[in-house]
Amino acid sequence: MMKMFDSLTHPTLSGKWLHGSYDAGIDTLLSDMKSAGFYKAMAVGLPGVEGYNHADFMKMCSGHQSLIPVAAVGFSNDNVMGELEEIKSIGYRAIKIHPRLVGMDPSDARLGKLFAAAYSMDLRVLYCTYMHCRVSKYPHTDPFYSLVKALSYAPDCKVMLMHGGDVQVMKYAELVRHNSNLLLDLSMTFMKYEGSSVDEDLTFLFSSFDRRICLGTDHPEWSHLQLRTRFEEVVAKTGIPEEKQKNIAYENLERFIGTDS
Numbered sequence: 001m002m003k004m005f006d007s008l009t010h011p012t013l014s015g016k017w018l019h020g021s022y023d024a025g026i027d028t029l030l031s032d033m034k035s036a037g038f039y040k041a042m043a044v045g046l047p048g049v050e051g052y053n054h055a056d057f058m059k060m061c062s063g064h065q066s067l068i069p070v071a072a073v074g075f076s077n078d079n080v081m082g083e084l085e086e087i088k089s090i091g092y093r094a095i096k097i098h099p100r101l102v103g104m105d106p107s108d109a110r111l112g113k114l115f116a117a118a119y120s121m122d123l124r125v126l127y128c129t130y131m132h133c134r135v136s137k138y139p140h141t142d143p144f145y146s147l148v149k150a151l152s153y154a155p156d157c158k159v160m161l162m163h164g165g166d167v168q169v170m171k172y173a174e175l176v177r178h179n180s181n182l183l184l185d186l187s188m189t190f191m192k193y194e195g196s197s198v199d200e201d202l203t204f205l206f207s208s209f210d211r212r213i214c215l216g217t218d219h220p221e222w223s224h225l226q227l228r229t230r231f232e233e234v235v236a237k238t239g240i241p242e243e244k245q246k247n248i249a250y251e252n253l254e255r256f257i258g259t260d261s
Helices: 028-033 056-064 082-090 108-120 143-151 165-177 195-208 225-238 242-257
Strands: 005-008 038-044 067-072 094-097 125-129 159-162 182-184
Touching: 005 067, 005 082, 005 159, 005 225, 005 242, 028 038, 028 225, 038 242, 056 067, 082 108, 094 108, 108 143, 125 195, 143 165, 143 182, 165 182, 182 242, 195 225, 195 242, 225 242
Parallel strands: 005 038, 038 067, 067 094, 094 125, 125 159, 159 182
Antiparallel strands: none
């Protein structure tokens, strides 16, 4: 069985989840990972969700070698550098930027400054590309080109594009293709759009873009068994060799985060 590294999980301090029907407890996460053969996962905090704060989230995750804690940037004030300095001092190696949750338009000038600050501190960045919501909160500028402009402030910053641009996955893939510091994460998108036209794009990426993509459950939205089953189905469909399977399943993430497998 191919070992796997999950790019996106969301254990919460309370164990509760956004919709109220899922178990986001850390023990459930660890059990789910083990039963499906996942040896490592990014444990990603969400700003304002279930009492999240940098110190307590790190404390909850730090006793588990299989978890890599990721701090949620809240944008509660304009002191971006100060918040990142706190995050770095606690011991985080990566941060999550979630524009939709914090009500920040991707064109916000603070985004580019944050990429630059993260790069200066050698922090990896997980950036959410899923922007769909009610019209009143929808971005007023093109999220893709706003992201490109922000990245230009720190063109070498290591950034994982979470959910891969969802229905625009090929557009985001071409951005990643020409920038070796970027990684295309397919969490949520890989599961949500099964059977759609997007599914054909994902199958293509498995065959032709294996060194630049990774997978995640978005736990607790999907289970590790569900992700493994889907992964194995697409592997069987594409017939990709073991080397490509390893890249997608764990090696690309290891290279991105800078850990040993």
